[in-house]
Amino acid sequence: MKKEILYILCSAMLSGSLTSCDSWLGDTEPTDFLTSEQVWNDNSLIEGVLAELYNDVATNGNLDNDVNFSLIDDFMWCGLMNQDVESARNQMVEYSYDEFRYYDYQYIYKCNQAIESLATVSTKISDEEKALYTAEFRFLRAYAYFQMCIRMGGVPLVTETQEYTPGMDVTELQVPRSSEAEIYNFVYNECMDIEADLAGNNNVTNKSRANQWAALALASRSMLYAGSIAKYNLPEINQPLQPGVVGMTGEDPRPYYEKSFAASKRIIDEFANNTLQGISSPSADNFYNAICSKDNNSEVLWTKDYNASKFHTFSFANIAHSMNEDNDNGSDLCPTLQLVETYGEIKDKDASGNYIVYEKRGDIFSSIADVRLKGTCLVPDQEFKGKTLDIQAGVAIYQGNGTYELREGADPNSKFEVADGGDGGTLVGNDGPLSRATYTNTGFNLRKYVDSTIGSSARGQGSYIWYVYFRMGEIYLNAAEAGMELGGTYAEQxxxxxxxxxxxxxxxxxSWTAADLTIDNLLNERRRELALEDHRLWDLKRLRKADKLWNGVQSTTTMLYALYPYRIVGGPDNNKFIFDRKIAPRFKVPRNFRIGNYYTAFEQDALDKNPKLVQNPNM
Structure with a gap:
C-alpha cells in the first residue's frame, strides 16, 4: 500500500517508500512524518518540497562543483595537487564509461508523487496556485529526464508513482527503456503544455523558480539536441537489442530544428524584444554583468540562486592569487590558451618564427576586439577587484640576433637577483604562472562567476552570484543553429x-555574412559565448565531434596550452616582453574521448534490478 507521508530534512522534502526489488524507481526512508493532507494544503510546505528539488537539479559542473569543468570545457585544473585529483584531471588516460552518469529515479519519484498529490489531496489551496505548483514539478521532472537523456540516451519513462503490494509480480513494475526520441519528445511536450501556467513565476526575484521562459528555453535546447543527434549520429552508435534507445536512427531532424527555432523565437520576441543586455554599449564589464549581476538583469532566464544563508565558495576557489581575501587559495580553474585564442589571434611569433616584442604584457591582447575575452577571463595586466593580474613566468636573457635564453623561477613575486647574474628586476610575477596549486598554470585566470564584491573570496562570507541555467545568449545561438540547419528564410533570420x-x-x-553561417563557426561562437556554462561537452557530443577532437593523440586540441610572458633582460628591448606558448606543465595526458563515451554506461546494479534495461553500446 502506498504510504502517504512526507519527511522533513533541512526543509520539507518529498520522499516515497518502495521495496528493494524496484528501488531503481526511488527508495528512501521517511522520518519526522507529516501526512499528505498537511503537506499538500500548506503553501510553505509545498514550496519547501520544491526548494529541495530545485537544489538537487542535475548539472555536470556548477558553482558548488568547479572541478568538473576541467573535464568538460576549455579550463585546466590548477588547484590542489593531491594524486587523486591530479590523476583524474591532468593525467586522465581516457574518459571512463561512467564519467557523466545521471540516473535518478528517486528524483523522478518525488516529482511524480508531488504531481499526483496536488491533484488528489490539495483541497485548501487555490486552483491557480495548484496549477503553478504542478507546472513547476512537471518542469523539474522534464528537466531531469532531459539531463538523463543527454547522458544515458533513452531511459524508462515513468510518469506515475508505482505501488508494490507484497506478493505481486515485480516484473509489472519494471519498465524498459524508451527510445531517445521518445524522451526528447516527452520533454518538449511537457514544456509546451506547462509554459502558460509557469507565467505565474515570470516575476520571481532572481529567476530562481522555473518560469514561462525557462520552459521555452528547455524546449529550445532539447529540440536542438534532438535534431543534431538525428542528423549527425555515427553509424556505430546503436543498440541492436533495442534499436532507437540511442542515436535517433531514422528520425527526421527537420521537425526538431523547427520546434527549437520556434521556441527560441518566442523567447526572443516576447521576453527579449529582439535585443540583448548590453548590446548598445559592448564592453567586458557589460558582458560579465549580463551573466553575473542580478541588478536589473534582462539576460538570465533561470538560475540557481544564492544568498547570505546559502552562499558558495567558487570565488574563494577561483580568484587570482594576488586578489584573494583569505589564506593561500585561488586559481582552481584557469582558462586555456585554446579558449583565449578563439576570441582573436595571439601573435607571439612572426612568420619567420621570431619572437614578437611587446612594450607591456597586455599589449599582445590589444588587437582582440571581442569583449567576451576579458568578460570571461583575466589576462596579464588586466584589472579586477582593484588589482592588476601580475603574470610573468621568468626572464628572457638576450643572446643577440633576436635570440633569448628563457629562465624561470620557483617562487611568486621573486627577483632576478644580481648575485645570480640578474638585474634585480622581477623574475616571477605575483600571480605566477607556477606549476603548483593556487597559481595559474596556463598564464590566465578566470573572471566569469568570480565575484567582484569585497569579501566574496573569503570562505566565511562567500559569494551570492547565481549559477545560470538558461540565458538569452544561448537562446539566440540555438535559434541561429536551428535556422542554419533549416535553410532558406530560416537561415536569413x-x-x-x-x-x-x-x-x-x-x-x-x-560582422558575419551568409557564408560564415556554418556549423563549425556556430560551434566556436557557442564556445566563446557560453564558456563555463556547461555547454562545451554537450555541444561536442550532440554534434558527434568529441571523439575526433579529443582522440587521445597529443595535439593542439587534446592537450591544454598555456601562454607565458617573459621579461627581456639586456639588448635593445630591455624590460619589454616576449611570450612563449607551451603545453601547460601540469597537464600530462591528451584528452581521450572514445565512441563509447557518447552514452554513459548503466551501472550493473541498475541492470540487475531491472532486467528490461539494455546496456549502452561500445562499453
Missing part, C-alpha cells in the same frame, strides 16, 4: 540572430 550576439561582443553589426 539565423544570420540576424548570431550577428546580434556578435554585436554585443563588440564585433560590430552584421
Amino acid at each position: 539565423a544570420l540576424k540572430y548570431v550577428n546580434l550576439v556578435r554585436q554585443r561582443a563588440g564585433l560590430g553589426a552584421n
Whole structure:
C-alpha cells in the first residue's frame, strides 16, 4: 500500500517508500512524518518540497562543483595537487564509461508523487496556485529526464508513482527503456503544455523558480539536441537489442530544428524584444554583468540562486592569487590558451618564427576586439577587484640576433637577483604562472562567476552570484543553429540572430555574412559565448565531434596550452616582453574521448534490478 507521508530534512522534502526489488524507481526512508493532507494544503510546505528539488537539479559542473569543468570545457585544473585529483584531471588516460552518469529515479519519484498529490489531496489551496505548483514539478521532472537523456540516451519513462503490494509480480513494475526520441519528445511536450501556467513565476526575484521562459528555453535546447543527434549520429552508435534507445536512427531532424527555432523565437520576441543586455554599449564589464549581476538583469532566464544563508565558495576557489581575501587559495580553474585564442589571434611569433616584442604584457591582447575575452577571463595586466593580474613566468636573457635564453623561477613575486647574474628586476610575477596549486598554470585566470564584491573570496562570507541555467545568449545561438540547419528564410533570420550576439561582443553589426553561417563557426561562437556554462561537452557530443577532437593523440586540441610572458633582460628591448606558448606543465595526458563515451554506461546494479534495461553500446 502506498504510504502517504512526507519527511522533513533541512526543509520539507518529498520522499516515497518502495521495496528493494524496484528501488531503481526511488527508495528512501521517511522520518519526522507529516501526512499528505498537511503537506499538500500548506503553501510553505509545498514550496519547501520544491526548494529541495530545485537544489538537487542535475548539472555536470556548477558553482558548488568547479572541478568538473576541467573535464568538460576549455579550463585546466590548477588547484590542489593531491594524486587523486591530479590523476583524474591532468593525467586522465581516457574518459571512463561512467564519467557523466545521471540516473535518478528517486528524483523522478518525488516529482511524480508531488504531481499526483496536488491533484488528489490539495483541497485548501487555490486552483491557480495548484496549477503553478504542478507546472513547476512537471518542469523539474522534464528537466531531469532531459539531463538523463543527454547522458544515458533513452531511459524508462515513468510518469506515475508505482505501488508494490507484497506478493505481486515485480516484473509489472519494471519498465524498459524508451527510445531517445521518445524522451526528447516527452520533454518538449511537457514544456509546451506547462509554459502558460509557469507565467505565474515570470516575476520571481532572481529567476530562481522555473518560469514561462525557462520552459521555452528547455524546449529550445532539447529540440536542438534532438535534431543534431538525428542528423549527425555515427553509424556505430546503436543498440541492436533495442534499436532507437540511442542515436535517433531514422528520425527526421527537420521537425526538431523547427520546434527549437520556434521556441527560441518566442523567447526572443516576447521576453527579449529582439535585443540583448548590453548590446548598445559592448564592453567586458557589460558582458560579465549580463551573466553575473542580478541588478536589473534582462539576460538570465533561470538560475540557481544564492544568498547570505546559502552562499558558495567558487570565488574563494577561483580568484587570482594576488586578489584573494583569505589564506593561500585561488586559481582552481584557469582558462586555456585554446579558449583565449578563439576570441582573436595571439601573435607571439612572426612568420619567420621570431619572437614578437611587446612594450607591456597586455599589449599582445590589444588587437582582440571581442569583449567576451576579458568578460570571461583575466589576462596579464588586466584589472579586477582593484588589482592588476601580475603574470610573468621568468626572464628572457638576450643572446643577440633576436635570440633569448628563457629562465624561470620557483617562487611568486621573486627577483632576478644580481648575485645570480640578474638585474634585480622581477623574475616571477605575483600571480605566477607556477606549476603548483593556487597559481595559474596556463598564464590566465578566470573572471566569469568570480565575484567582484569585497569579501566574496573569503570562505566565511562567500559569494551570492547565481549559477545560470538558461540565458538569452544561448537562446539566440540555438535559434541561429536551428535556422542554419533549416535553410532558406530560416537561415536569413539565423544570420540576424548570431550577428546580434556578435554585436554585443563588440564585433560590430552584421560582422558575419551568409557564408560564415556554418556549423563549425556556430560551434566556436557557442564556445566563446557560453564558456563555463556547461555547454562545451554537450555541444561536442550532440554534434558527434568529441571523439575526433579529443582522440587521445597529443595535439593542439587534446592537450591544454598555456601562454607565458617573459621579461627581456639586456639588448635593445630591455624590460619589454616576449611570450612563449607551451603545453601547460601540469597537464600530462591528451584528452581521450572514445565512441563509447557518447552514452554513459548503466551501472550493473541498475541492470540487475531491472532486467528490461539494455546496456549502452561500445562499453
